[in-house]
Amino acid sequence: MNTPATPPADAVRGGRPPVVDACSLVYDDIGWRLYLARLAHNAPEYLDVFSGSFCRSFGASHQDYRDALARRWQDAVDVLLPPGRPPFDLGAHLAAQQRQGVVAEFAMGSQEVRPDGRTVNAWLLDTTAAVRDRVHVWAGIGLRGPAAALTELERAAAGGARGLCVIPFLDGTDPLDPLYAPVFDAAAALRLPVWLHTGHHFAARYPTGLGSWRTVETLASRHPDLLLVAGHAGWPDVQDMLLTAARHPGVHLEFSSHRPRRMPTPGSGWAPLLHHATTLARHRVLFGTSTWVNPVPVAVLADELTALGLPSDVTAAWLHGNARALLARSGGES
Numbered sequence: 001m002n003t004p005a006t007p008p009a010d011a012v013r014g015g016r017p018p019v020v021d022a023c024s025l026v027y028d029d030i031g032w033r034l035y036l037a038r039l040a041h042n043a044p045e046y047l048d049v050f051s052g053s054f055c056r057s058f059g060a061s062h063q064d065y066r067d068a069l070a071r072r073w074q075d076a077v078d079v080l081l082p083p084g085r086p087p088f089d090l091g092a093h094l095a096a097q098q099r100q101g102v103v104a105e106f107a108m109g110s111q112e113v114r115p116d117g118r119t120v121n122a123w124l125l126d127t128t129a130a131v132r133d134r135v136h137v138w139a140g141i142g143l144r145g146p147a148a149a150l151t152e153l154e155r156a157a158a159g160g161a162r163g164l165c166v167i168p169f170l171d172g173t174d175p176l177d178p179l180y181a182p183v184f185d186a187a188a189a190l191r192l193p194v195w196l197h198t199g200h201h202f203a204a205r206y207p208t209g210l211g212s213w214r215t216v217e218t219l220a221s222r223h224p225d226l227l228l229v230a231g232h233a234g235w236p237d238v239q240d241m242l243l244t245a246a247r248h249p250g251v252h253l254e255f256s257s258h259r260p261r262r263m264p265t266p267g268s269g270w271a272p273l274l275h276h277a278t279t280l281a282r283h284r285v286l287f288g289t290s291t292w293v294n295p296v297p298v299a300v301l302a303d304e305l306t307a308l309g310l311p312s313d314v315t316a317a318w319l320h321g322n323a324r325a326l327l328a329r330s331g332g333e334s
Contacts, residue, residue, distance in 0.1 A: 016299075016303060016306045017306075017315060018103040019101050019302050020105065021102055021105040021289050021298060022105075022286035022288040023231060023254055024289060025290070026093065026105070026124065031114070039170075042203065043203035044073065045203060049202050050292075053294070054080055057295035064079050065079045094131065100297055100302075101298070101302060107124055107128065107135050108140060108195065109121035109138065109139045109165065111140055111149075112140075121152065121159075122159065136163065137161045137162060139157075140165045140167075141166050143166060144172070146179045149180070150182055153192070163229075164192050166194055166196050168196070168197060168206075168210035168211045174210055174215075176215060184226055188226040192227075194228050199212065199233065199237060213243075216234070220244070220247075229251075229254050230252065230253050231256065231288075232258065234253070238272050242281060252286055253281070253284055258270070259294060263308065282314055282317060283317065286323050287305065287318050287320070302319060305318065
């Protein structure tokens with residue numbers, strides 16, 4: 001594979017700073033099937049609510065998908081991932097990202113086991129071993145089994161993972177349960193930042209509070225050396241999450257799955273972030289996409305952020321500077 005050269009840190013695309021995508025999904029079709037199956041089993045609402053996003057992301061017929069979903073979720077997944085799709089090509093992916101101005105990405109994994117016996121985490125680490133300056137693997141950790149989570153954490157760290165990803169509503173677990181304290185202690189000791197899904201979710205069987213600003217506040221208090229990234233910034237409780245970050249220097253906010261162009265809209269919930277952009281939020285906000293949630297080119301989302309008219313140093317910090325600083329704090333390349 002011919003890997004494109006990494007653009008210089010000060011490269012710009014059309015006058016816009018480069019981008020570090022702090023919430024990216026880099027999978028082949030097996031990985032995507034495991035991802036979608038995890039949603040189907042633990043939060044089936046996502047396959048319904050985000051049907052349009054999935055279809056636009058995978059280039060599938062929405063009507064065919066809806067018809068298939070009414071039968072079985074497996075049939076709907078087959079519509080998204082039909083036989084004969086071109087195999088995943090990391091070189092092509094990186095080239096496409098480079099064209100969008102993306103200089104690095106945090107690729108979220110999972111503990112799901114592939115047919116060859118490797119976890120998705122292990123596949124990601126193996127696949128991206130030669131491009132660790134471009135793809136930083138954040139290993140997915142399921143908290144349902146604390147011992148297994150700790151083992152996976154240690155295995156992923158040894159394999160080169162630069163962070164962790166925890167989604168409480170997919171596990172039906174409360175990260176504040178003392179059973180999971182050793183997992184967060186290990187993450188802190190290894191300087192592995194933890195991306196934690198926070199705020200609203202659509203899994204009706206589990207309460208939203210499994211990942212709220214209170215969760216982040218308590219984890220940061222219990223584990224003062226832990227680096228935490230509040231995925232989706234705790235929306236709609238952005239102000240409380242921002243104030244939590246102001247109290248704890250290891251806490252960051254990441255707003256993937258939300259469109260920057262909608263942030264100034266009254267009632268969007270993002271007013272506190274924009275109001276405090278030059279103060280509390282200046283060094284604490286990361287740019288992320290969640291890849292399929294807003295199935296538009298990364299450059300579109302980055303340009304929307306740039307168009308908000310924030311001071312140029314703030315825009316640059318949110319698009320890449322703060323992510324690079326977090327990597328440096330965690331021991332990764334900056």
